[in-house]
Amino acid sequence: MSIFTQMTKQQRIGLLFVILILFIDMLLYSLLIPIVPYFTEKLQPSSTMMGVLFSSYAIAMLIATPIFGPISDRMGRRTMLLIGLLGLAASTLLFAFSETMGLLITARFVQGIAAAATWPTALALLADLFPSKMRGTVMGIALTAISTGTLLGAPIGGWLFEISDHRMPFLAAAAFTVINIVLVYLFLKEDATKTVSEKLHVGGFIRNPQVIFIAGIVLLAEISLCLLEPTLPVFFTEKLSMTPTTIGLLFGVMTLAYGMIAPVAGSLSGRMNPYKLMFGGIMTLAVFLPFLAWADSLWQAMLAMALIGASIGFTLSPTLGTLGAIIDQGGSGAYGTAYSLFNMFHGIGMVAGPLAGGILTDLLPVSSALLIVAASILGFGILLFVQLKASKSTSLSIKESEMKF
Template sequence: MAVFTQMTKAQRTGLLFVILILFIDMLLYSLLIPIVPYFSETLKPSSTMMGILFSSYAVAMLLATPIFGPISDRLGRRAVLLVGLIGLAASTLLFAFSDTMALLITARFVQGIAAAATWPTALALLADLFPPKMRGAVMGTALTAISTGTLLGAPIGGWLFEISDHRMPFLAAAAFTVINIVLVFLFLKEEAARTASEKLAVGGFLRNPQVVFIAGIVLLAEVSLCLLEPTLPVFLTQKFSITPTAIGLLFAAMTLAYGLIAPVAGSLSNRFNPYKLMFAGIVLLAVFMPSLVWAGSLWQAGIAMALVGAGVGFTLSPTLPTLGSIIDQGGSGAYGTAYALFNMFHGIGMVAGPLAGGILTDLLPVSSAILVVAAAVLGFGIMLFLQLKASGAVRVSSSKGEMHSS
């Protein structure tokens, strides 16, 4: 894309480091998945303890994100990124040498705190480096790095586990993270000194109709995605009698489609009304979700998974540059605080999705629960868009991709 040929050396370096940081973050997040059976067999945890293990990441991220976003606005992106990467390395080493569930949960909690430092700060760094007309494409690329890390974490972890032992995936990931720390320390240049103007009135920001709409869209997309992770494998296994490897490939198709569509949707948000793109993504997601239930064969299920992943990617990608543009409207450079709020919406979805899925599948068959969720996503998406239109808070020039207050 033309936008990448227009980058300065500083912009290319910053984007490269953001890609590496977000990639390693999500690689570490999914690295645990293939090693769970080993811990289940050796430590004999209850289902409740396993639930706490997986939810502790999102809980820690929710608690720590409001702290790190504003800190990066005041102290600078480089320092907070280094703190987050050091936390990721420490949590990964703790995973490698954990021999109790308490230590595993602690490691996952520390990992969530580290992600609270890296995610919003990395996105804020992109907003610092790139003008609004370039942010859509680069933010979409950042989302692709996230999906790639998620996609590769489980198979890499499983392969390293098989050729060695349960510690090897974590030790290898820790080594990769340490290399990343050294590179950031040596080559990522600190931006100009922070200014007093880089503050955000969080209360007013959250009352902004545009931000309310984005928050609602992020929650709908994340809840839908995270709801499928614990419920869909059981449904597909029962329907098609498939192996865990096949389940993994189906989810890989969803993640791959997400990663491929994200930069496309990000680029489109520079040319068209991003709010209409987000709404279109939610409508597509709601339309595609029932195909998961109606798929009559394995290849149809794979196509359905890819369509759902593409729907989520198309929905979420325009939210990132649009949040940056809202900050620009206010004349503030407090991108760290803004993307910390995005991270919080993301974390709430990670917690609420599996919880909603568990409640619904206790009351309904999985197929019915997915149809109910699709209808709810469509209904709430329409309601959010109508509220945004009624507020008259924004209009977008599609020729320039610039937002203006009415």
């Protein structure tokens, strides 16, 4: 834990607020899960409406992220974080008092917009505060906050629901968010020299071979993660007669492994080639994914889920610090725009993953679908790495030619 002793007071405060903000965002995201049966029984929504409810978060995030990231580069991180937290508080209160599916969907949509403001801005704040050599580790810590919020949201929501009513989880979360708003307003300070950044040329940034590689890796990892959510519960219920509690435990094991490995991978990315780490992580994911199809007991399923969670955490953690390093090379300081692109690919994965999982499992058994997904990850991962290597070789050849000329 020597990294904490190297931090300044401003860096510690900034990291603490980023952890709190990302934690509360994902806590709110998963808080709804145990309360879904209540709304299903009370409102009698169709399957399509339930699908709209859960997809509205990612759709809103996709729409709003390209807007908020660049704005945070111009307005400053503190202001954008306050706007995002206010949006989270408003969406949570709307959840508490929603009596129709229309209001629930609106609340989920507002939550996605708020996440589009907080996610890239929080990551950009870390990039502002920490030098490149420390960035990988602190980004890994930020991912751990995300996984912890995801892990605790459902059980906390279920417990508060059981001891009170369906409004209590949302009211408690709203109160926590308001406290967070007050703390950010009072104690989060920004370096005034870093609140104004040069405009990032997004077109050129997206065409950067390194960014293309990172985007592809993020998409593969997020799609793989999100397609498991709608497919595995039915698969394990039919194959191993698992209860909903046991299935929740399995996803908790995966999330825990993700959160534990993320800081390790982030730290390694500061000392090793981060692109090789990402490639190694995605290849490991491809190898371990079929283990789910072959699991014949609860313990085998838990081991497979832990390995998959660790693989995804190992894959994604180096992407954040590396994106910041690419911005550093350009000298723009437009971290908000860069991390808004990360958030967009994350959102695309959240939409495409369940869709891909649904289509595949409609056509094939889940075990066959998992094997196809694993083979696809393997193929596309290798293709991305070859493309990255080829682009570096081409760039080196051009530089050598210019030197000879």
